[in-house]
Amino acid sequence: MLKFLLALSVGALSVSPVQATDLYPATQACLPGKPHCERWTDEFKSALVLAQKGDHVAQQTVAFCLSSGCHGAVAIDRVASCSWYLVIVNSGAATVLDRSNLRNTCRPMTPAQKDEARASSGELVRKLYNRALTEGDQM
Template sequence: MLKFLLTLSLGVFCVSPLQASELTPVTKSCLPGDKQRHCERWVKDFKTAMDLAYKGDHGAQVTVAFCLSTGCHGAVAIDKVASCSWHLVIANSGAATVLDSSNTRNTCRPMTPAEKDEARALASDLVQKIYKRPLVKTDQM
């Protein structure tokens, strides 16, 4: 039993970049109350943005990166690594603005070196899937 638990716990930390990139961001269940409709709208908008982001839509990619960084009013689970990855995708899109560069710096720079490596691996996979080319490294991290 101990060997099984040890193997299971090691498997959690040893996710390859390809497997990690296939994980989809998690939307949350909106809590009942005054803000439930607002949260439900963000969940719907985030799911739509995810679909469009994978098709190369710049605005949708910005929305996805923003929601993964802030949680979009409790509608999306915060994932700083995934947010940084999407910012790197935006930087590689050919449509990045000065604001996008600032967002990349603000999101990615505070991360640990291991988190940055994971974000680069995820972004590399995303750029390959979306734009059919390799990730161009940026100094904004």
């Protein structure tokens, strides 16, 4: 029982405040030799806050960093990236490049990953734009 409580307390301590509160906890510690990493960490954190408020450019930054890693500053999460591209395409301000990024990011994923991305983006679209996700998502 003592081992279980110790493991539980260590597990609780390892969850950072970012992981507990943000929709996509993705920043990483920068490694030496990655000169742009710290700048991108700050950029991603700022963009995530703005993206969750509906800022189109910030949403593009978040989606890009989640798919590319942004010089090691962000953990790559293709499902989260796909979710953000779906939000962008449903924003009403999407460009041809946004639609291309959606296809390139989402199409290689499994059906289960696509379903997960649709569910996450559906929640975001309802929160940000007060409407349902468009069914023709081009995935």
